[in-house]
Amino acid sequence: MKDNYKKNKLQIITFLILGTLPLFIDSYYLDNFSYFMCWTFISLGLAVIWGMGGILSFGQTAFFGLAGYGFSVISINFLGVAGVSLWSIILALMLTGVFGLIVGYFLFYGGIYDVFIGIVTLAITLVLETFMQQTAGPEYTIGEARLNGFNGMQGMPIIGFENIPFGLVEGVTQYYFILILSILVLISLYKFKSSKMGLIFLASKEDRDRVSSLGHNVQKIQLIGFTIASVLAGISGILYTNWGSYITPDSMGLVSAALPVVYVAASGKKDFFSVFIGCIFFVWLSQTLAINGKQFAIIVMGLILVIATRFFPDGIILMLKNKLIEKVKWLQS
């Protein structure tokens, strides 16, 4: 316990600060902060599949969109049923997980590796986006829920219980909901990373054949990692949909597929905490730059990716984190 505290001082302090944030900033900025944190799960998923497993996937965005649409369709169809906005999350995540499992099965058991995984997952993402864009007609209705093509879906209920004070996941409740979920996800990911399965997954990045030659089923482990990543992306998709009460095909577009790669690469894909902090920072930066034009923000993000890849291959945020721990002795003791 004491060892854990020592090792994780910086993380604990960061989350204590984040826990008191609503006392210091107004609801507008708090909502924005919640939005930034929505994206951390998709990035953490990418850190699992790419940072741990060495598999660069552009499919995270497809899972993000699928979960968002899944959550919307289920909750709209069961409006008025008790707790629909809560159990529809579970169903949407199951749908995303099963889709991840199917895609992953064909990738890994089909012998697709390395750069080809990036190509295939990007293709899946773009196919889904293209499909959703042409669902404007009334024939694209699932029960009561119209998919609405380019305009996307709206009108889904807010997560939570309507008759309980602070029961709805919006405003301050939304902020704490996402923060607590982040902490739980981070703890689970660190546990996964230090488990035997995590070690096998980490090792498979270096040498798949050697891992097999130690008696481990590499494809199965990669499939598990890919599915975990897809569910994490799904969490982001649902939180994003809940935050803005809408989901559009754009959320599965080329730019959306590329941005998590920038967040994770620039943050430090081998360290979950750096990815969490870095993702918040880079989403904020991207949003701030987008005020001056969306294209401008994309160009700067691309530039950040190039700089990080060339000069900070382990990630800018991870480098800063290590420097901070090195300089502040108290964080080491």
Place this chain on the structure above:
Amino acid sequence: MASILETKLVTKKFGGFTAVDSVSLSVDPGEIRFIIGPNGAGKSTFFKLVIGFHTPNAGTILYKGQNIEKLKLHERINLGMGVKFQAPSVFSELTVLQNLSLANNREDSLKINDLLNDFSLEKEKNNLAGDLSHGKKQWLDIALSTISKPDLVFLDEPTAGLSVDETRLTGEIVKNLNKQGITFLVVGHDMDFVKQTASKVSLLHLGKMFIEGSVDKVLSDKGVNDIYLGLS
């Protein structure tokens, strides 16, 4: 005594080239069997056939009497085998201990501390495997192949790049593990290592089994000398 590994007329062709030609071999439990031969003899191809990287064009491969040709590498390993490839392949981003714990798949495995001592890795146990010297990487690699106490271990050139002293120590370690019940099939051509360690030797030449027998018998054969001197 029933063979632990048996190949019957195993053949592997690459296009028109026959790399392994009707090789039959039988390894008994408790042996330290060496497969030797000059470059291009088919040793490594034979090794890859046995562990499942290549599929034979003809012939059968039996492990404890079971046909294993259709099994994947990890399935073969889980029958009780261990493998060490030619180039040291340890996981450089993991520590020595993490490497060993990754390879430790059985409850009756060898004790990690004993292995660390045997392979002189005690001091480096918390270091990243990527920071080890070449020799220690080779040893860690052998330790990975043997920690689960498999019945049969394949070693491909385990002393490549090692100094004379390191090679001698490697031979002692292999013999010590053999005494604990591990059978070895070793591909190599370091004759000092062969003489120090082998209980039986099989020599491949141009993809075929040329001669089999004790170390003295094989190394004193005139044909073997001619092969190594390039006279045949």
